[in-house]
Amino acid sequence: MAKVWYNTCVELIDLYRNSDIHKKILLDKHADMINHAYILSSADSILLDAYAGFFAQDICCECVGSPCMTCLPCQKILHGNMVDLSIYPKTEKSLVVEDISNIVVDSYIRPMDSKYKIYILKNFDLCTVQGQNKLLKTLEEPPQNVVFILTCSNEDMVLMTIRSRAKVLHEHALSKKCLSDYLQTHGIVNAETISSISDGNLTTAMALSHNRNVSGIVDDVIGVLMGLNSSRDILKYSSKILSYKKDIGFFLETMVSVLRDIAIVNSAEINFISHKKEIEELSQIYSARMIDKIVKNITSMFNKMDFNCNVTGLIDQMLLDILEVKFLCKK
């Protein structure tokens, strides 16, 4: 795990240094009030895994400007050689009761070469109620110098009794610019498109970066919005959208993003800067009212798609709705 963490997560250190989680642990550290348990909560699993390690470094780092990545504790954590840091689950996706039993026993043994003994318990929200309850007893009367770092994507799945005994730190999604800059720095093609539809979630963005359909998707969306002018065009564009197969949802999300850009064409906030010219042209066709109606249609269709309805029928209907809006609300 250590090597994996080193290779994949060390690049995220700059994002961590700007994170809320980092700022909060520094406050506790400077006040010499490290809590015995923290819950790090985020919908972004890649960030969360990385941040949990940096968080442990923050607790142990001996330098100003922690995590410095160069002092002995930072280096040990980075390379997986810190004997007083344990990361669970070792193999399974979620913690099992047996893991918690081992952790509870181990936590009463004093740290060997650090001030703190740290346990990172990943995906704690996936742990059973029985397992969570087992840890609860230890959190009620924590051994000295032990810090539990629990990570979760759904805080509601963590027992209230655990939450009330831990300090809960939420990490917000990255800003679009921050995510886009990160993707660009790391040579991800289509960084602008990916960051625009990932809602600031690096995990989603990385999944999309492996998707060949990302390339050209904005052009296809613009093609539909521009070229759909009569019912004769429906078959052509319907086939185009259906060719995205399992990525149809992704196509529709991009469409909503492009429509929002059209609505705010003169703002500096638009997502698809490299398509500004086409978006300006579309803003001559689509008014804010039209966009509002189309986005509502797409959203309601999206909900129906979850129930495995006839997708072809839904796409045809959506295109008809766009045509109707275009015709009725002509600018």
Ligand SMILES: [Zn+2]
């Ligand atoms: Zn350090």
